[in-house]
Amino acid sequence: MREHGSRVLWAPALALVMLAAACSGAGEVGQGADVDLDVAPGVTDDAVVIGTHQPLTGPAAPGYLAVSQGAGAVFDHVNAEGGVNGRRIDYRVEDDGYDPSRTIDVTRQLVIEDEIFAMVGGLGTPTHGGVIDYLNDEGVPDVFPASGALAWNNTEEHPLTYGWQTDYTKEAKIQGEYITENFPGQDVGYLFQNDDVGEDSQAGLDQYLSDEVVAREHYESDIPDLGAQMAELENSGAEVVVCSCIPAFVALGMLEAARIGYEPQWVISSIGGDTATLQALLTEFTEDTDAEGVPADAFLDGAIVTSYMPRVEDEDDEWGRFFVEVYEEYGHGGPPTNTHMFGMTQAVMFAQVLKSAGRDLTRQSLVDALETQEWRGPGHTPFSSSEGDHGGHQGVYVVRYQSGGAIEMVQEARVTDREGGPVEEVDFERLSPEDLPFHD
Amino acid sequence: MPLPVRHLLLAALGLAAVAGLLFVTGDLTALRVAAVGYTMLAVAGLQLLVGGSGQVSLGHGAFMMIGAYTMALLVLHQPSLPLAANLGVIVAVSVVAGVAVGAATARLHGPYLAGATLILAVGLPGLAHRYHQLLGGSNGLNIRTAGAPPFLDGLVTTSEWRALVVWTTVVLGLAALATISAGRLGRRMRAVRDDETAAAMAGVPVGATKVAAFVIASAAGGLAGGLQAYVLGTVTPGSFTLVLSLTLLAALVLGGIGSLWGALWASIAIVYLDVWATDLARAADLGRDVENNLPVVFFGVVLILVLRFWPLGVHGALRDLGARLRVAGSGTSS
């Protein structure tokens, strides 16, 4: 071993240096250096590379797989029209299985190996929450994370992160107001996912319904069972159930309610309000049981859904029709759902920003384009990405689902803030797909 | 040369090799090299438990989770504590957890132990949801830790620094595990593994030895989890699923259960097979559903094939190969 002696000596020495260095507090972090945005990684003459992390496999995949499929279809459409400012959009989707530790790995891979220009629509609160510091530190624009967490709108700490989804509190406030106006005096029960979805939603609902609420039931997204919760909601006498749930649990809740003969008025948040997906699921479920006289979407009939995007059922909506056409041409598999719409709306809005950032593209010009953008759709509500407010969609509209697949607009878009401010009507005109510049 | 010294020298060599590797690669590799490091420490602890004492645990991820949350809580609530102290606290906490689990399961054997540890791995994340004020619920805890010290600015990046810190801890941990395994406790564990009754008759305290194995495995797993939290900066229940625990055990057998080299191959497999399979799937231009699911299937197929043809895992296969080459070499020279 002697001949190795000199060579290996420096390693323990290094270890000692490290231990000495490690004597400063592990949690004492200095200020990060300012990031340089006058760069354009991933941008070539004819292409721009963007990336996202999505759950393509694992327990969360069934609900969210469609988001990146929808976005991919829009980018294919944009590229077929000639791209944006002469550049093709190269959309790289990495699977993180909804496991935050994998999100970190694939995000670094996207930033370092794929050299993405921007992160677009990274999906999930726990997953994206783990990379938001990294993206901001590295100067990667973090555009439109796909979740309604309040954390995305914090321009002090995360100046490069631009929220997109109507946050859970704003949405819940408008739900609360709608319920007090349209179902006055009725007892209300909450059913919510036991994470920030539930917490932030209750914060909004309670501003309007604290006297009416008779039950607060939660579920864990990894335990698909609502037996106890629905029994308790029925027990409490709740006539209106506000479901801040993902689609699988909306469907489960409806089946469980039908099982025990409980017929509340459902009010469903946008995250669970993909009625197209729900209807398809329930149709398969009731296959071969029509003899019992239960049409597939009888469960859904009359359900109130809040929304901010175009909806796939909405025959009168130009954007809805446009997205269905785009998906038929560029998508894969069955008809698009509202979860596809989610990704498609995001994709159009990103392409629009890219368009207005101009041919001379840098991360700074993208950020400038975001902060000065005048948003005119495809979403139904005003949208904020200005300096100091990266809140994304500002409110929701309300629809009622009718058995057979039609929806009826019962309240036009209203907006509010995430604090105690009022819910207000807005006058918001959208541009049509032909008039909105988002490709060449 | 006394065994501990030799292990420390080997550890130093290993660290030098990692430092060299980091020197020629970039930030992404640094992250993955760090991941190989802490995964290896976890697998090595499991190796001592399964290969050494014969107790098959499906709940190793639980110990990693305990270590990771301890690290996150320390950084959040005691930011002035140095990292070395944090790691020390993590070892202490893990030892307590190991004693508790080891004592509760010491009478169990075979599938009963497996079942009990499995439900431990699945049940423990429930605490993060239950005490979400403290532990952050499903969104977990996000921490920021200090990067490279100022005087190394420009020499190493933060990611490289973290990888070095991880590997310094890992090689020290591995040296300790190797020393334990070669010492009296290791011999006692193997005696218990081979035949509990005979071991008891030979004067080995069977129950205490089994608990000791759990304590050591827990300490290694906790340390690994703590290092993971340090590198990734985020700790969520969604990272410590049953899949993690099962993967650790499967990879251990895949790598080879009899040697620390097996733990290295195991951790490389855990970190890189997924990456390679993803690249493979992209290159092959398959259908969407096939492409998405290929990495999972790939890992399973590799696992089955390796065990089918090399029952002693990758390390066993390499040793065979080495022996054969040596035989062939001596054959031609004679």
Next chain:
Amino acid sequence: MNYFVTLTLNGLASGAAYAALALSLVIIYQATRLVNFAQPALALLSVYTAYTVTQLTGSYWLGFAAALTAGLLVGAFVERVIVRPIARTSQLNAIIVTLGLLLVVQGGVGMVWGNEQHGLRYAFSYVGRFAPSDVFALVSVGVAALLLFALYRFTPLGLRMRAAAFHPEAARLNGVRVGLMLTAGWGIASLIGALAGMLAGPPFLSPNVFDVVFVFGITAAVVGGLDNPFGAVIGGLLIGLGKSYVSGFLGPELATLAALVIVVAVLSVRPDGILSRPTARKV
């Protein structure tokens, strides 16, 4: 009180599915001394087969039959082709191979059927506090346990299977085709696993649908005792009830912790499960 009854009935219904999966684990353990981690994956394959057949023919019961048939065949195939060559080398390796199989099948199902959710109906109407579908679950599991008990206790086939598992050499000398018996054991187990899948799968299928069921199933098998089919049933119902009460009274986030508490409590008193035979214990 009413709430308590509801929780009890819910617990029994979900417990039936855990019991069925536990039963299939017990059979394989009895036949080959292995814990088969691939069991939920084989059940998954069976249930997706049922889904496709139901979609194509419009008949649930054809799908049901297809699921059981698929379970039987796949189980036998897996034992013969994949597990047996490896089981010869070491027991741990054989267990790990079933883990590998779990990954392959779970991913494979995603490849073929996609990772989206699909709907599958219950065998009977699910409407009512203790619905016909719940009754069917409990009855079918009870009948399966009885049949298995009778098979092992009273039939020559069962005797041969037990002999092949416990004393393979002696059995071989007595003319028992040991290999065939092992294959039969896996086939029967996977058939019961398919039944478990048909009970636990609805209403909505996805490649990960059995993750939770499997955890509670293996817990049930361990709690009940791996040597006794009735142990699996008792374990399954116990876990189902415990999970339901804890979810209902304390909160659903504690459901898995409740299972942990049950396992620790039961095994600290009876390390080989509730219905273990002390003589069967090997030190």
